[in-house]
Each structure stands twice: as C-alpha cells, then as structure tokens.
Amino acid sequence: MRAVEDLPTPAVLVDLDVLEKNVARMAERARTTGVKLRPHAKTHKIPEVGRLQIAFGAAGMSLAKVGEAEVFADANFHDLFLAYPTIGGDRARRLLALADRVKLAVGADSVEGARSLSEVFAAARRKLTVMLKIDCGYHRVGVEPSNAVEVARAIADLPGLELGGIFTHAGQAYAAENAAGVAEVGRHEGETVAAVAAELRAAGLPVGEVSVGSTPTAFSAMRVPGVTECRPGNYVYHDGSQVALGTCGPKDCAMTVAARVVSVPAADRAVVDAGSKTLSSDVLRPRPNGHGLVLGTSSRLDRLSEEHGVVAVAPGDRFRVGQRISILPNHACVVSNLHDRIYGVRAGSVECEWRVAARGRVD
Numbered sequence: 001m002r003a004v005e006d007l008p009t010p011a012v013l014v015d016l017d018v019l020e021k022n023v024a025r026m027a028e029r030a031r032t033t034g035v036k037l038r039p040h041a042k043t044h045k046i047p048e049v050g051r052l053q054i055a056f057g058a059a060g061m062s063l064a065k066v067g068e069a070e071v072f073a074d075a076n077f078h079d080l081f082l083a084y085p086t087i088g089g090d091r092a093r094r095l096l097a098l099a100d101r102v103k104l105a106v107g108a109d110s111v112e113g114a115r116s117l118s119e120v121f122a123a124a125r126r127k128l129t130v131m132l133k134i135d136c137g138y139h140r141v142g143v144e145p146s147n148a149v150e151v152a153r154a155i156a157d158l159p160g161l162e163l164g165g166i167f168t169h170a171g172q173a174y175a176a177e178n179a180a181g182v183a184e185v186g187r188h189e190g191e192t193v194a195a196v197a198a199e200l201r202a203a204g205l206p207v208g209e210v211s212v213g214s215t216p217t218a219f220s221a222m223r224v225p226g227v228t229e230c231r232p233g234n235y236v237y238h239d240g241s242q243v244a245l246g247t248c249g250p251k252d253c254a255m256t257v258a259a260r261v262v263s264v265p266a267a268d269r270a271v272v273d274a275g276s277k278t279l280s281s282d283v284l285r286p287r288p289n290g291h292g293l294v295l296g297t298s299s300r301l302d303r304l305s306e307e308h309g310v311v312a313v314a315p316g317d318r319f320r321v322g323q324r325i326s327i328l329p330n331h332a333c334v335v336s337n338l339h340d341r342i343y344g345v346r347a348g349s350v351e352c353e354w355r356v357a358a359r360g361r362v363d
C-alpha cells in the first residue's frame, strides 16, 4: 500500500476512520429521532461515499443539478432528490429519461418554473414529483411561508406534476454567533416547515415529506415534530468552518489537503503549493479568518493566488522548503469540486482512490 507521504502534492485526503464515524453518527441521530436521512452529496460528489451513507441507512441522496443526478443514477442509486429549483424544458427532458431509471423528486419555488417541467411530463403522460421550497430565513430561494398555500395549490394543479412535500435549508446558520445560535436557527427551520405543512394539509393539499437540513442545524431541526427528512451534506467530512461554528471538533474533520512548502522568503512568510485552484477562495465562517489552518501549528494561510498559498507564520512556528504540511480547509464541499480524485487514507497509508465523479456537473 502506498504511504500518504509518497503522494504528490497538492492532494486531497480523506481519513476513512473519521469519515465512517461521521456517517455513523449522523445516521444514528436520524434513527433515534425517527427522521429519514437523505444526505446532500454536494460535499463529496463521490458515489462510493454515497454508498457508505446508504449502507448506514440513508433513504436516498440529495443533489443539486440534473447532471449530478445522471452521474448517481449511472452509479445505481435509486432514490434521488434535486434540492434545487429545477426549471426548463431541456432539463425536464433529461429528468423524464432519469425518471425511467430512478425514484425522482425535484425542488420548485415558482409556478413558472414548475410549469416548464409539467409541460414535458404531461406530454409524456407522466407525473414528476415536486417539492416546494420554503424560505425559513436564509433569503436565498424559496417561497415565503405566507405564500406557500397559494403556490403549492397552483403547482399541485399542473397536470404533469404531483406535490411530494416541502423542503427548506437554513443556510443562515453559517452566520450564527455560537452553538446556541445555531441550535435556535435549527429549531426555527423545523418549526417553520412543520407549520407550513400543517397549513397545506388544512387546505387539502398533499404533503408527504417535510424536509430540513444543513450540517449545523441537523440535530436541532430533526427533533422538531412534523419533520420527516433531513439533508445534511458537509457532515461527512466537516471542515474549518464547522469547527469555528462549534458543530464539531478538529478531530471530526475527515478532509485535509496535503501540500508542500515551496518557498520561505521571509521569517514570517512561507508559501505552499496549494492556492485557490486547490482550496477555492471560500472564507472561513462565521467570521473570515484566512484560507485554511496548517494543522499542528498556529499558522494559517492568509492569502491565496491560483497556485500559491501564503502562510502567515505565527510566532513559534517554523517552515522549511520541501516540508509537507496538512491544511484544514475552510469549506470541504468546494474543495471536492476542484479535484478529479480524492485519496482515502488510514493509519498513514492510502487505502483507496476515488474519482470525484459528479464534480463540475453544473448543468
């Protein structure tokens, strides 16, 4: 077996012991709250990791784009939800082909968008399951709870669609001040969709799934009565932002980036071969603080260009040219999307190499 030390840099590593622990822990939380787990594969984009989640009891996968769903259908996943407002006749035709192969649902937050899917499915005398997206305070996409009945009714009336339920994503949790603030956002996330579900049912509309989910809010949102499904993604790997938010500790982070010092031009500056092409430019959340922590030191990358990561050397730390370092990235999901392959490592050896099969599927 190849030693981790022998891998060329930069390389993205996933500690398999930590990955398995993360997957098992979230599966157990979902089981004890009686909520279905439908992990968002945006974090890994790797069918092998998805299979591990399914083996631990996940009901199916969440994805964002049709192209990602095509990759996972090709890899024999049978139950997929596109947690994204999916629109347009071209995509609807691809969804029609996918619906022959898998149990499929897609997100919608407008009647216009839903109509563009309905036309294609109605012409084929088929029905596509649509989940209405509710805005629980992130203010990205989703209908306001007060408009949910009206939009849900209009969508349910479209001939090529059936309303499968509602979903939301509390991305505002990433700006919370502390763990208590995150838990409060999660409670609000769950309570918002539970209340909307009750209203829709009172209006005679069918609501199957009531789906919540982000990694920080998963545990609190899952516990709200009425929630049936949860879609955390980042928890498989975790990252610097989850540590900063208090979602997990440093030992729960499975993904690291192996890099090498290529230059030490000054005592307070070292330059490594991992820049924005490797780490992305995503900032640390909830408060920006550099572009990654150099593990085992107090130093962080404080500046990136494409191929250069500039480490601000903290007092007491020392770097030398040629030294291998390990970086805890700010945001694991975007790192996955930048790399063709990821190495699964255990006890210093490379146990497997995974192709990031759904990376770059932006359509």
Ligand SMILES: Cc1ncc(COP(=O)(O)O)c(C=O)c1O
Pocket: 040, 042, 083, 084, 168, 169, 213, 214, 215, 216, 231, 232, 233, 234, 235
């Ligand atoms: C719609 C949706 N659901 C679920 C998730 C998973 O959230 P997280 O990455 O915090 O686990 C995301 C992440 O962006 C999302 O956009």
